[in-house]
Amino acid sequence: MKFQELKTFLDEKADQYNHPDFIESDPIQIPHRFSLKQDIEISGFLTATISWGNRKAIIKSAEKMLDYMGNSPYDFVLNFSESDLKPIEGKPLHRTFNGEDFAQFIRNLSRIYREYNSLENLFLIRESESSYYHSLERFRTSFLGEKRHRSHKHVSSTYKNSSAKRLMMFLRWMTRRDNKKVDFGIWDQLPQKYLSIPLDVHTGNISRKLNLITRKQNDWKAVEELDLILRKMDSEDPAKYDFALFGLGVAREF
Template sequence: MNFTELKDFLDLKADLYNHPDFIENDPIQIPHRFSLKQDIEISGFLTATISWGNRKSILKSAGKILDFMDGSPYDFVKNFKEADLLPLTEKSIHRTFNGEDLSHFIRNLGRIYQQTDTLEDLFLLQEGETDFYHSLERFRTDFLGITSHRSAKHVSSTYKNSSAKRLMMYLRWMVRQDSRQVDFGLWTRLKPAFLSIPLDVHTGNMGRQLKLISRKQNDWKTVAEMDVMLRKMDSADPARYDFALFGMGVNGEF
């Protein structure tokens, strides 16, 4: 396929998969259970954090987190006491993300929401930035705080060349907005034009088969390589092609 044919093909697939039916089996269904902005932010962030492996398992584990927080994430992080976190000791949450990790995440979220009413503040771009490479590292530093903790491994570092797939997925959820109402578009100070594809095994393999990327590793350098192609196709909303690449990959179309 030439460039025009490839763009038309990906436009078609993005329209096919960017549909409310997509929500039912995807981790994004978890924040869709809420209407309060902060509940969406918190449940989305925690769900994105554990989004690796089988999607059914992810949804089950995310539901476990919500149950622990009494179905009210914002109220919980604003008002919890240390004694409330004791039941998480030695508790399994999702694979290597355990109760100790969740406790530390809750503490960090509580600290942040004492300073601001939205997590968007931690992701804002600085002058001259056109992607989230530096923003995600600043978020990581702000979120984790100065105290070292084992949970740090669950927040990817772009400065270590991570693709930061789960954080990029979370940003897509919070920033993109269109008539399909899959993504939320809650964060209006961030431009969809600067989003990148959440690069994982599905989007990476599809990107290589369609010759959008040539690098074999799923790392930040590959994210940047894919950005070049997808921003040529849609400079205002390149991340919408995540629906096309992920949808085709997870459904085994190729």
């Protein structure tokens, strides 16, 4: 397809899949259960962290985490005691993300929310930046802290050339603003025009079939390659095309 034909096609697919019905079968349904900003952030971040594999399994595992937190994530993060975490630490949760990882994430979140009102503060980009490449690494450093822990492997590093798919998906959820109400758009200090696609195996494969990227690895260099063409298609909201690429993959139209 020529550029304009491809843009028209992807615009139509983005509009088709960026619809409230999308919420019902997607992990984004978890933060949609809340109205308090901090509850949305915490449940969204934890859900995005375990978002690999089958979507039904992801949702089920996220619901386990909510149950452990009494379905009040922000209150739990601020008021838990170490004795509250003991029953969690020995439990399996989602694939390689276990109860020990979850407990450490709770401790990290508690530390951050005692200093900041919102996780948004840790993702702020600087004036000279035009992507979230450095922002994601600054968040990772702040969130994980200095003490080494097995949970560190669950927060990807763009500085190690990771596409940081799960962090980028979380950013999309919190930052994108439109009238469809799938994404929340509650972080207005972060420019959505600098968002990238949460690139994984599925969106990567569809991107290659559509000749959007040529790079074979699903890494940050591929994200940058995809940014170049998607920002030409929509300079203010390039991340909307995540709905198109993901939807095409789920529907198996290719």
